[in-house]
Amino acid sequence: MTSDRPMRADARRNYERLLAAAAEVFAKEGTNAALDDVARYAGIGNATLYRHFPTRQDLVEALLTDRYDDLRATAERLLADRDPRAALITWLRSFITHMTTYRGLAASVMTVLRDPETELSASCKGMQAAAATLLAHAQESAVIRPDLTVDELLRLTNGVAIAAEGNPDETARLLRLLTEGLYHGCDSA
Known part of the structure; x- marks a missing residue:
C-alpha cells in the first residue's frame, strides 16, 4: 500500500x-x-x-521489495571482495535462496514485474544493476567468461532455483555446474 x-x-x-x-x-x-x-x-x-x-500481486510486491533491495545491497557490498568470482557465486547463492523462499515465487514475480510502474519492478531493476556491476567486475578480472550478460546469468540462476526447488543438495550441485561453466577460458558453446 x-x-x-x-x-x-x-x-x-x-x-x-x-x-x-x-x-x-x-x-x-x-x-x-x-x-x-x-x-x-x-x-x-x-x-x-x-x-x-x-490484490495478491500487491501483497507479493510489498513482501518482496525489501528482499530485492537486500540483494542489491549484498551485490554492492560484495564488490569489495578480493575474489570477484567468489563474490559473484556468493551473490548467486543469495539470489537462489531468495527465489526458493516461497513455492511459486518465480511466476508471481513475473506477473508483478510486467508492470514497470510497480515498486517491485523498480527494486528489481536496482538489484539487476548491482548484479551487472558485480558480473562486470568478475569479467574485468578475467575470472568469468566475457560473453555472459546479466540477463542470461539471472535467467540461468532462476532456472536452477526452479529446477531444484525444495532440494538443497540438488540446488548446490546445479549451481556448481552452472558456475563451472562461467569460468573464463572455458569453451563457448
Missing part, C-alpha cells in the same frame, strides 16, 4: 502483521495460498487485508 500520508500506528501494525503472516503462509503453502489464510494467520479480518493489499 503506497500513500502520501503516513499510516496511523494501528494501521502500520496491521500492515506489518499481514506481511509477516504472508511470509509464513507463503513459505509453507506457496504464493498461491489463500489470502484468507494470510488474514487468519495474522489475526486480522479480510477487509483489513484487502484495504492494505487489494
Whole structure:
C-alpha cells in the first residue's frame, strides 16, 4: 500500500502483521495460498487485508521489495571482495535462496514485474544493476567468461532455483555446474 500520508500506528501494525503472516503462509503453502489464510494467520479480518493489499500481486510486491533491495545491497557490498568470482557465486547463492523462499515465487514475480510502474519492478531493476556491476567486475578480472550478460546469468540462476526447488543438495550441485561453466577460458558453446 503506497500513500502520501503516513499510516496511523494501528494501521502500520496491521500492515506489518499481514506481511509477516504472508511470509509464513507463503513459505509453507506457496504464493498461491489463500489470502484468507494470510488474514487468519495474522489475526486480522479480510477487509483489513484487502484495504492494505487489494490484490495478491500487491501483497507479493510489498513482501518482496525489501528482499530485492537486500540483494542489491549484498551485490554492492560484495564488490569489495578480493575474489570477484567468489563474490559473484556468493551473490548467486543469495539470489537462489531468495527465489526458493516461497513455492511459486518465480511466476508471481513475473506477473508483478510486467508492470514497470510497480515498486517491485523498480527494486528489481536496482538489484539487476548491482548484479551487472558485480558480473562486470568478475569479467574485468578475467575470472568469468566475457560473453555472459546479466540477463542470461539471472535467467540461468532462476532456472536452477526452479529446477531444484525444495532440494538443497540438488540446488548446490546445479549451481556448481552452472558456475563451472562461467569460468573464463572455458569453451563457448
